[in-house]
Amino acid sequence: MKRLISLLITVIIVFGVIFSLILFNNKSVNSNSNLNIVSTTGMINDIVINIAGDKAETISLMGSGVDPHLYKASESDVSKMENANIIFHNGLHLEGKMAEVFENMKKLGKTTVEVSEDIPENMLLEPDDGYGTHDPHIWFNVNLWIMASEKVYETLSDYDKKNSEYYKKNYENYIRSLNELNDYVIKKVKEVPEDKRVLITAHDAFNYFGNAYGFSVKGIQGISTSSEAGTKDIIELADYIAKNKIKAIFIESSIPKRNIQALQEAVKSRGFNVEIGGELFSDAMGDAGSFEGTYYGMVKHNVDTIVNALK
Ligand SMILES: [Zn+2]
Numbered sequence: 001m002k003r004l005i006s007l008l009i010t011v012i013i014v015f016g017v018i019f020s021l022i023l024f025n026n027k028s029v030n031s032n033s034n035l036n037i038v039s040t041t042g043m044i045n046d047i048v049i050n051i052a053g054d055k056a057e058t059i060s061l062m063g064s065g066v067d068p069h070l071y072k073a074s075e076s077d078v079s080k081m082e083n084a085n086i087i088f089h090n091g092l093h094l095e096g097k098m099a100e101v102f103e104n105m106k107k108l109g110k111t112t113v114e115v116s117e118d119i120p121e122n123m124l125l126e127p128d129d130g131y132g133t134h135d136p137h138i139w140f141n142v143n144l145w146i147m148a149s150e151k152v153y154e155t156l157s158d159y160d161k162k163n164s165e166y167y168k169k170n171y172e173n174y175i176r177s178l179n180e181l182n183d184y185v186i187k188k189v190k191e192v193p194e195d196k197r198v199l200i201t202a203h204d205a206f207n208y209f210g211n212a213y214g215f216s217v218k219g220i221q222g223i224s225t226s227s228e229a230g231t232k233d234i235i236e237l238a239d240y241i242a243k244n245k246i247k248a249i250f251i252e253s254s255i256p257k258r259n260i261q262a263l264q265e266a267v268k269s270r271g272f273n274v275e276i277g278g279e280l281f282s283d284a285m286g287d288a289g290s291f292e293g294t295y296y297g298m299v300k301h302n303v304d305t306i307v308n309a310l311k
Pocket residue numbers: 069137203204205223224225283
């Protein structure tokens with residue numbers, strides 16, 4: 001009997017140890033488990049990847065070549081957002097067809113954050129075509145994108161306080177590289193004579209670029225791509241290009257080429273040849289895994305393409 005009791009006690013102790021080991025393990029898995037973060041555009045996801053590092057699984061809903069003005073959330077996007085800890089979007093009506101989805105996520109209690117939220121109003125540009133109150137294409141002024149990165153950093157360290165030092169270090173490294181990029185852009189645009197600094201593209205995505213780095217900017221379509229370009233827009237721009245002998249115009253990776261090609265033809269019929277200076281990444285980055293598939297690479301590619309075609 002005594003033997004049986006001591007055997008029972010041993011069994012209980014052994015099970016107790018195993019049970020507490022399992023509990024302890026689960027606990028350590030939980031405390032190391034990654035955050036789940038969904039971003040709308042690749043540019044925002046680039047910030048998140050760099051600041052969240054190995055503490056988060058990150059998803060970008062829109063890949064290369066996707067136009068955020070027209071993008072509608074699919075069922076699978078909605079379930080990705082429902083399963084996320086944090087949802088980041090650009091705001092300023094960039095994701096024009098997703099407003100209701102963001103409202104629903106907020107109602108579900110999801111941390112849903114506009115990365116443009118803390119940019120002072122006097123730094124935002126007002127569109128002249130009645131598209132919302134402000135131009136949403138803030139990522140083309142690298143200094144504004146640094147502010148967007150700060151918003152991501154603050155959100156992450158607020159949500160996950162125990163890793164805030166880690167996020168801080170990553171944030172500081174990231175903005176160091178963005179500051180370098182900003183210096184590069186400022187230096188590079190100087191290769192184009194001042195009177196040649198005119199940037200003509202498929203839609204008005206580059207006003208912040210023009211404003212920050214000294215280019216006059218014109219797009220065939222307005223701030224959004226949701227209304228079609230009219231013949232009048234093409235005629236006016238073609239007259240302008242022929243009159244001012246603009247060397248090159250640019251296609252955008254997230255917008256069909258046809259308007260830019262039509263513009264080139266219209267200029268030709270006025271007796272002047274304008275080149276297509278290359279493809280710019282306007283509202284979406286390049287393919288994942290490529291240099292242009294990073295924010296840094298996208299901006300560098302754009303400025304190099306613009307400068308080399310216009311100088
Ligand atoms: Zn756009």
